Each structure stands twice: as structure tokens, then as C-alpha cells.
Amino acid sequence: MKTSRSREVRPSGWYAAPLVMFFALFAVLPLGLVFYLSFTNYDPLFEPQWTGADNWERLREDTNAWDALWRTFLIGGICWAVQTPIALLIGVWSAGPQKNRAVLSSLFFLPLLMSTAAIALLWRRSFDVHAGWTATLPVIGDLDFLGNPDIVLYTVVFAVSWQYIPFHTLLYQSAARTIPGVLYEAATLDGAGRIQQFFRITLPQLRYTVITSTVLMIVGSLTTFDTVLLLTDGGPGQASRILPLHMYITGFRGFEAGYASTIAVVLVLLGALLSLAMVKVTGFRSMESQQEGL
Amino acid sequence: MRNTRTRLTAAAIGVGLLTSLAACGDDGGAGDASSIRIWALEDGVVNEVQTASIERFNEGSDVEAELQVYANDPYKERLRTALGSDSAPDIFFNWGGGNLKQYVDAGSVRDLTAVFEENPEFKEKFIPSVLEVGNIDGKYYGVPARGTQPVVLYYNKAVFEDAGVEPPQTWDDLMALVETFQDEGVTPIALAGSQAWTELMWIEYILDRQAGPEVFQAIRDGEEGAWEQPEVLEALTMLEELIDAGGFGDEFASVGYDEGGASSILASGDAAMHLMGTWEYTNQLGESPEFVEAGDLGYVPFPAIEGGAGDPSNLVGNPANLYSVTEASGNPEAAEDYLVEQMASDEWVDELIEIGDVPVVVGIEDKLAETDNADHATWLYDLVLNSASFQLSWDQDLPADEATLMLEQLTALFLGDQTPEGFVDTMAGS
Numbered sequence: 117m118k119t120s121r122s123r124e125v126r127p128s129g130w131y132a133a134p135l136v137m138f139f140a141l142f143a144v145l146p147l148g149l150v151f152y153l154s155f156t157n158y159d160p161l162f163e164p165q166w167t168g169a170d171n172w173e174r175l176r177e178d179t180n181a182w183d184a185l186w187r188t189f190l191i192g193g194i195c196w197a198v199q200t201p202i203a204l205l206i207g208v209w210s211a212g213p214q215k216n217r218a219v220l221s222s223l224f225f226l227p228l229l230m231s232t233a234a235i236a237l238l239w240r241r242s243f244d245v246h247a248g249w250t251a252t253l254p255v256i257g258d259l260d261f262l263g264n265p266d267i268v269l270y271t272v273v274f275a276v277s278w279q280y281i282p283f284h285t286l287l288y289q290s291a292a293r294t295i296p297g298v299l300y301e302a303a304t305l306d307g308a309g310r311i312q313q314f315f316r317i318t319l320p321q322l323r324y325t326v327i328t329s330t331v332l333m334i335v336g337s338l339t340t341f342d343t344v345l346l347l348t349d350g351g352p353g354q355a356s357r358i359l360p361l362h363m364y365i366t367g368f369r370g371f372e373a374g375y376a377s378t379i380a381v382v383l384v385l386l387g388a389l390l391s392l393a394m395v396k397v398t399g400f401r402s403m404e405s406q407q408e409g410l
Numbered sequence: 411m412r413n414t415r416t417r418l419t420a421a422a423i424g425v426g427l428l429t430s431l432a433a434c435g436d437d438g439g440a441g442d443a444s445s446i447r448i449w450a451l452e453d454g455v456v457n458e459v460q461t462a463s464i465e466r467f468n469e470g471s472d473v474e475a476e477l478q479v480y481a482n483d484p485y486k487e488r489l490r491t492a493l494g495s496d497s498a499p500d501i502f503f504n505w506g507g508g509n510l511k512q513y514v515d516a517g518s519v520r521d522l523t524a525v526f527e528e529n530p531e532f533k534e535k536f537i538p539s540v541l542e543v544g545n546i547d548g549k550y551y552g553v554p555a556r557g558t559q560p561v562v563l564y565y566n567k568a569v570f571e572d573a574g575v576e577p578p579q580t581w582d583d584l585m586a587l588v589e590t591f592q593d594e595g596v597t598p599i600a601l602a603g604s605q606a607w608t609e610l611m612w613i614e615y616i617l618d619r620q621a622g623p624e625v626f627q628a629i630r631d632g633e634e635g636a637w638e639q640p641e642v643l644e645a646l647t648m649l650e651e652l653i654d655a656g657g658f659g660d661e662f663a664s665v666g667y668d669e670g671g672a673s674s675i676l677a678s679g680d681a682a683m684h685l686m687g688t689w690e691y692t693n694q695l696g697e698s699p700e701f702v703e704a705g706d707l708g709y710v711p712f713p714a715i716e717g718g719a720g721d722p723s724n725l726v727g728n729p730a731n732l733y734s735v736t737e738a739s740g741n742p743e744a745a746e747d748y749l750v751e752q753m754a755s756d757e758w759v760d761e762l763i764e765i766g767d768v769p770v771v772v773g774i775e776d777k778l779a780e781t782d783n784a785d786h787a788t789w790l791y792d793l794v795l796n797s798a799s800f801q802l803s804w805d806q807d808l809p810a811d812e813a814t815l816m817l818e819q820l821t822a823l824f825l826g827d828q829t830p831e832g833f834v835d836t837m838a839g840s
Contacts, residue, residue, distance in 0.1 A: 265663075265825065349605075352604065369814050371811060
């Protein structure tokens, strides 16, 4: 038949069925359940009891949660500010053709191959005031990286950055490689220096990559959890307790799964709002073009 | 984008699907009569002894027992979710006290009183004060399943000799020692302050020595205004004085208990004292054998407090860990048989002693005296036999949410971010 022939080349809606099913089963359903639980008093030992908006009231007054939220954004912001320039510069540099760069960048990407748990434990041991190797360094060695409430946030930023800069570098590297060489040739003929070329050609060409990388970092910072759990466990005191960790401790150590679900809902909403806002600001088309092939 | 969203959802699922997650990946739930499943903590040496006892049981029984082990924190989560679902084990390891009481209140734990009554010779084998940890509202819900682990004060004899001082017998001695060791350039007390349970040991003992065990009993029984008893504030203030005096140095917040932590600070002589559970001895033996073999690891009970109401023989810590049987068990008789046959048997006791444990059965003085570490083991055994009371660690004795809040308040107090008054107010308002 005519219609079926014309549709032959395009996958029918049914092709998406497995995906939709999985999404419903593993995303929509649990999310709905969490939303329901956020209105209950739920200890896994007993059946959930409906308590109305009690958990939400409690969240409003829970200064620990608000502090944790602030810390979450703070870590996210600093991480972005630290990682973006470094990843951008190294990415652009390693996109070059020279052989030594290939060797160096393959070394540089090593953290990508390590599990988060290994990275967190590595730095936990390294920063130990008594037994870590950083304690033997001059000046730096006097700092209590994990035990000083004023320093610990930066220690977290350092560990997270150490882990993720290579990933973002990879993004920038591959994007920088797609910039047509003729642009640089023309610029050189016009007498533009390297710095000028970077700001006039490279950076504008990489703007969508900057956006993608930023969205990944900001939304990712909302879910950073494993690194902090293993590196500091939110300590000292609560100095590095971020919101996802606050949720975990409430739910799995205090066994207040109902209230923890309330925090989970807030996290989901924040993540969704943030990524929506960023897409809105930067335009859907730019997002789409960057998503291609992923 | 995709990655991030999955992680976000995973976090949500983590909390939302507690029960279903726990149900996943279980090889057959309880309710199966042909086998009994035993859940315990992952601990290589102990697990070997447990496996041996299970093999002995399986030889003489047509029911097959099997052991499943988990790491400490995941175990607590898993157990709680499993007890509320169909995937509960038949026998589970626990710490007794308020924690077990919650499970009992939820109707998940089997009453073992009749088992003890029918087997009086079995009951009489256990040290009575330890057996009471499994006693909830007059009924027994657990059988002691491991060695006793009170908290005691370890010290570095070499460091004490260098300073020309003796281990503390009273609180005033302790405060004076803090000053002495500061002058010597030694951290007076090693503290693994990145983990709140190490800090907890201090307030547990101070309150007990100062006011007696009744004050905390009122708190754990959930009596109205129990946190606001004046003795609690008094004890917290004494602790604050110790912290402010620099008793723990100023770098404790980043020290952990695991390798490279507080134990090695004591062994290296950077610190003079360390308040810790008696597993510290085994730990030191493994991590710093030369320190123990040189005879430099000293141990004394927690100092008395002059004029305090608490008996200086009182102990805090883990009286013993327990095995309890679940209501959901498909074959509770077999589970009970296993406990009665194995938990006081000669083989079990001998093997525990061999790995350095001090079992909580009576009349094993001679056996302990023959071990490699007889001095420590015999001292510890006498300490427990002669203790007037043995308080279970507060974080195990309180409901989980209250315990979590208390530990948070305690770390804040140690960091100077919370006052004793603020601590009491927060706990009273919870």
C-alpha cells in the first residue's frame, strides 16, 4: 500500500515501546511513588502512614536541609568555575596534531578510567593529616583538608574536579577538532595572533560545547553524592553535607524514608527546573545540535 | 544529559523503592522450610568460625543452614527493609537494645523465652548481664552470638613512662594528664573524630560515671523530658571542658578509625590514650604488632568520677552481639535448634577464643588463660563478669532517627559549633 511504503524508511512509534516501557517502569513509576511517600511517615519496617503535608512543613523548617542545599549550589558553582577554564584550555591544546600531545592526553585522561569510589578513597588517604602524603608537603601540609570546616568544601571541589575535568576536556577536545582549519589559516593571513585566534575563533566555535558541558556540570552537581559520602561523609560535622547526602542520611541511617522522599522530590524538581532553564536560555536548537550522535 | 538524568532518577529510586530493592536479588525468601538463612556481618575471621558451626549443624540435620554476610552500614539498611518484607532471613545478627526493640514492636522477631526455659542448661551458660541485652519487656529475643566488646581506655605505656605519669584513675587525673601531655607535645587522647560513634563513647561514660545508668535508661525508654535531666547537661559540660582543654588535640575531625587512623596515632606515640572498644586490641595486634609485643599497649577501665553516682565498674559498649529468629521464618524450630546446639557449644567457644574473642559464657577462665593474649583476654573477661551494669552503645540503643540526630549534635559539640545547652534543647525538641 502507498502509505506503508512511504513510512517504510521512518521507524514507527512502536519502535519506542521498549524505551517508553523502561522509562515508565524505572523512572515515572518510582518518581510517582517517591512523590506519594513524601506525604507519608515511612519507616521500612512498617507500612507508610499518610501524614499530609507534615514532611513538607518539616522541610521548610529544616535548617540543615537549607544549609545543605546552599552547599550543593556552592560546590556546583565553584566546580563549574574551576573545571570549565581548565578543561577548555587543555581540550583545545590536546586537539592539536602533535604526537606528544596524544601521549600526554592519554595520561591525562587516566582519572576517567577510575571508579568514583577509588578516587574518593585515594584522596581521603592522601589528605589524611597524620598519614597522607600531602601532610609531608611544605605549607600545604599544615592544612587539615578534611577536618577543617572552612577548607573541606574546596577539598570536595578538588576531588570532583580531578575526576571530571578529563571528561569535559574530552568534550572540548573533540569539539575543537571539528573547527575548520581554514578559519585559522585565514586569521593567520590577516595577522591575528594566537590569543586573538583563541578568543575570536576557538571560543565562539565552542560555545555550544561550553553550554553542554555547563549543563552537565550544574545538573551533575545536584547528584554528586558518592564522592562526598566516601571522602568526608558530609563532615566535619555537617560542613560538607550536600542535599543528596542529607537525603541519604535521613533515609538510610535515620530510617525516615518518608521525609527523605520529600528531599528527593525537591532534588528531582530542582534538577528538572535547572536543565529546563538552561535549555530555555540557550535555545533548544543549540541543545539538539550538540546532542546529535550522542 | 542522559547520564545526569539517570543518576538523578537512581537517587530517587534509592529512597522510593526501599522495599522492592531489598526484595531483588534474594535467593529465595524465608518461608522455605528446607533451609534456614543466617544473616551476619562481613568479617573474615569470624565468618570462618560461623561457617564451621553451620557445617557442624548441617551434618546432623536434614535442614540446610547457610550464611549470608554484609558490610556494616549496608547490612543495617538491608535488614530493616527485609524485616518489613517477605525476604527476611531466618536468623539475623543484631546489637540488641532499642534497635532490636523496634523490630520486636513491629512484630518481626520471634520470642525465644520458651527456648531458654526448655533448655535451662543452655541459658545458664551465658553471663547473665549480657543475656539481658536481648531481654525486651521481660521476654528474650536474642541469643549472644559473639564475644563481648566493652569500651575501655587504651594507652601507650612508653609515652606515659617518658612523661613520668600513671594511667588515670579519676576524672581529675585525666584532666591533669591532658595538661601534662600537651606540655610534652603529645596529643593527650587519640580520637577518630570523622566518625561520630568514637565521640559517643566519651559522653556515654561521662554520663554513666557521673549520674549512673538510670539517666540514660530514662532517655532510651522515651520518658517525657528525659534529655532535659540536669545530669545530661552536666555530663555534656564536662565533655566540653575536656574538648576545650585540648584533650583531643585540634586535628581529630579528619581522623578515621580505619587504617592510618586513631589506632596508629596511639601506636606511634603521637597520642597517649585512646578510648575504644576491645576490638582495638586485635586491631593493634594486626596493624602494629611490634607495639603490642613490646608490651607498650596498656589498658585500664574508664576513670571514676569523684562524687559521681555511677559505679566505676559499669561498662558501656557491646555487651555481645545477638542472633535473633524472625517471625517470618519458614522453619523457626530449625533456627532455634541451630542456636541452642551451636551458640554455647565447646567448639564454638574454643574457636572464638582462638581468633581473639572473649565469649560471654561462664567458666572459661582456664581456656582464656591459655591463649596467646591471655593477659588482655582474662582482664577483659573479669571486667565484664564483675561489672555492675553494661550499657549498650547509645546509637544502638536508641531508635535510628533519634540516634542519627544525637550523633549530629555530638559532632557539632566536638567542633565547637554546638553548646551543651543547645544539644539538650535540640534533643528535647525532637
